Amino acid sequence: MAEDSSTASEQPAPASPPSHSHGNDGIVKLAVGAIGIVFGDIGTSPLYAFRETFAGHHPLALDADHIYGVISLMFWSMMMVVTLKYVSIIMRADNKGEGGSLALLALINRNSEGRRWTTGIVLLGVFATALFYGDSMITPAVSVLSAVEGLAVYNPSLAPLILPAAVTILVGLFAIQSGGTSRVAALFGPIMLTYFVTIGALGVISIMATPHIITALNPYWAVMFFATDPLPAFLALGSVVLAVTGAEALYADMGHFGRNPIRVSWLVFVLPALMLNYMGQGALLTREGYAALESPFYNLAPVYLQLPLIGIATLAAIIASQAVISGAFSVTQQAIQLGFMPRLRIAHTSASTAGQIYIPLINWGLMTMVIILVLSFRTSSNLTAAYGIAVTGAMFIDNVLLTVVLFRLWKWHWSGAVALLSVFYIVDGAYLAANLTKIPDGGWFPLLIGLIVFTLLTTWSRGRKLMIERMRESAMPIPVFVASAANSAVRVPGTAVFMTSSADGVPHALLHNLKHNKVLHERVILLTVKIADVPVVQDETRCQLEDLGRGFFRLVLHYGFMQEPDVPAALKRVEGCGQSFKMMDTSFFLARQTLLPSARPGMAVWREKLFAWMLRNAESAMEFFRLPTNRVVELGSQVEI
Template sequence: MVFGDIGTSPLYALKETFTGHHKLAVDALHIYGIMSLVFWTMTLIVTVKYVLVILRADNRGEGGSLSLLAMISRLSPTSTRSRYLTLLGVLATALFFGDCIITPAISVLSAVEGLTVVRSGMQAYVLPIAIGILIGLFLIQSRGSAKVGALFAPIMLVYFVVISVMGINQIIANPAIFQAINPIWAWRFFADNPSLGFLALGSVVLSVTGAEALYADMGHFGRRPIKWSWLYFVMPALLLNYFGQSALLLSTPSAVANPFFLMAPDWARLPLVLLATMATIIASQAVISGAFSVTRQAVQLGFLPRIKIKHTSAAAAGQIYIPLVNWSLLGMVILLVVSFRSSSDLASAYGIAVTGTMFITTCMMAVLVLTVWKWNRWIAYGFVGVFLIIDTAYFASNLTKIPDGGWFPLAVGAIAFTFLTTWAKGRGLMQERLRESAMPMEVFIKSAATAATRVPGTAVFMTTTPTGVPHALLHNLKHNKVLHDRILILTVVIDEVPYVSEEDRIGVADLGSNFFRIIIRYGFMQEINIPAVLKTVENCGPKLKMMETSFFLSRQTLLASDRPGMALWREHLFSWMMRNAESAMDFFKLPTNRVVELGSQVEI
């Protein structure tokens, strides 16, 4: 699951470097130069940057851009820096969604294209087969990945062993290819034609697509297993295959049409196509699961509205299914495959999102090593400076792909960024407007507690702000003229940590006159279930009984205005997102027959 994306890059990376939109001559200088770049790119970016450094930045076990953002914000809370860091983290998340669309398309398509090597005349069947596989992959998401996951390890194990053996066979025939380890070959390649070398970087970086998954999946598997698996199994297997492909090109330049599959003997090519296809399905599954996970994090951290999230496993909390994300991804993936029609054309769209995310991770790493880990400044500047140069070079090279398809992930990223920032900004403005009109709780209790008629039972008023009187409480008193015997003012807080322990879950404050303020804390990776938590609440009278408890929710109708805050079109967008959000009743798992919604209008 972790190495599926980067593990399938040999299917297209080297081929695209030579036969892509900026073609290279298949001669010794270019073969050695490209292989040298692949070796050192994998060593520096994946091994040094991600495995040895970034994996140490675990937010209580979790990884990924949003998790890194939350950790830095918590441990180094500087207002100005936090604002820019938040924008970087959100931008990385937006680019990730672009990557989630392209990865399944290019991976599955490149594997199925192996059929054209097995038998000529199969080209017409590549597109329908690839689309069929992708549709099937997305259709089974609702069933959960637990059963499919049991097959992941054996298939990927076999896949990595097979591509290693394929590479070794070619290296034995031409061991001189190991000269490419010497970085002088990369220097000679650039010296021969600097502009062509710069353009080639856009394809070379395809060899490390999926590196970000090593960090994002750390919460599922832990740092040590990922680190040792990469260093002692996955990286050697990938390098052996890349060196094998390069050795084949030295002896047979015409194999550049599809060096991965042409390394295998004729009898083994069809089984290899099937194995590669299964590996790409696994790579796609990992990206889809990642999209679900990142979307849930974004919802919990307040960057997206409430979305229907289904749990596909009673035992594993991390196994979730989000219908909206699943079908949106499927539609965009099919559109990509039909529009670009080949993995080579898709490679033009691939890379920008990946290199953009890598660049942002380096920027966030700079803040991490300087303010949280407090490295020696000169060591930190030197380390970060090297990777900023590398990431900038790769990102700049990929920008040249914009006219040929690179615009697509940028467009997806721009749309996702707009949605993420609009919701976060609009939510902040709405809470600010509600606070402006809120009555102090002490004043309300003194004036209303004794004057209003008290009726039996418990009323839970949910509010996003832990101060002031909830609007639902004011409206209930205004229209129904009564108060329940026990009033609970409930606020759910999502902390900037993946998990909050049961000991720190609940905070209760007695406000007097049988009014209580309760704050329930969750981590951004945890499932919210309010009734289950309320049953354990103490220090606020008798134990709560659901059949004697009513939940009051406030549903705001937003009115766009010309007040300072957001552009009018963003106010309309935020209003539309709010109308289409999942109901708070479903999101918080509230009992359907115990909920009362009271509406109000808010100008932002």
């Protein structure tokens, strides 16, 4: 395994935030794009959320009071969790325009150096990221399965086709990832617009038959629900929260569309369409009762429209799944850059869009787990038992991160911050507690996935830090090496670039090359790639060069955590160290570490073995840093951790 020469920068180079200033036409276009990408998860919730409150693992009695109470809970959950918490508050906490748990964590970490509580906050942020992977497995399974289940509503004889159809769609979805989705992404917005218009219109038709259902938006019904049936109301929260799953996607995808377009599309279009549909489903159940409970979503449509509705809902579910898969790729890339995950092979699927990436290991791993989920749980109702814990866990952790932002970064007055945070903690705490009751019925799955991923992320981060510390301890000071080696070694033509994870001391690869080959190149570059806690570092601040004398130079390349290092491209811009770089005259030297067991305190033995396994299977530094394949030399070294 070649030495990992990327490390989080303690002093990130300045970066300019991406501009999200657009005219009215630009906002409209971005808002339509956001509808197609950002709102797929929360947009497909009507397929199953309302049904599960009355037919799920903790079913409610199907009467008017409960129907009105559930609609009221859903509406005010959307207002408090989505509109107030994410759209109005958390989306202001952007990291140079980027959002998401890791981006927020990097923002906090950059402004909290030396704080005693920083380690705990980092671990919480990493655990929220780990929970996301559990959510990214369940979302495609439950979305596609619940959409295809409409076949049984349309014609019960088609029920045996549901599982094969769902598996076929999912396999096809993951299979096309390697080719990229840029060609079909342009259709996502119009398809989701059509979907939201359709479900909103179906809701309006049903509401017109039972107009009184509109009064369910009054918070009185939610309060009375808890006052008259406190335990059933609490357990119902485990299903009601399904209506707000996907709320974090608004924040995570902020960097793609900007804050205002997401707000506009949510408030003007998505929220009204969702609530019209939920009220329509409630109105339908008040009229027809249990006869419509099998699928109040599909039963809103007359029989002759159910088949087209199944088609548009399936397309929406595919788009929702695509957004989650793309999100998993993006989060993985951020985790790699921030030092929480070993290097993985990342392929670009679009020449024009930097965010269009494909990570084979993540893609096929997700596909395997999604297929296992579908075949194991078999129905969307069973899957919803596993759904929610990962989402509510991540939402609760976001509250903790928001607490730090309000008090430490934004310097809010304690009275206003405590009042706002109290609402969020109570609401999200209640949702999390209600979902914990679903652990025996499937909720254990996302927790298990989250624990496994959390262990992998923290083991890699800790092991990498230990390895760098051990290598730094044994490193020779540069001035001593330059003075002794420059005169004694034979100098040969050309440039040697030695990749090193530390900007201090002599790289192991340089020592080994001198020991075995007994030569030094005319120009020696000690190169370190540093990943800053900002999404983007501009080209003009990319390079930091220091002349060490006698043909030796220390070069540090700075990148943001949303950028991919390209060493040859960066070297072409370097000035001040002699002639320009020519790849045919440049050799890149990498150190390949072999870990040895040590009695020194570091990590538990099993974690050391896990780290060693991850190190062996990480992507080659040659490919990760885009080094020319015929100009790389690897030299082995042994490290104790």
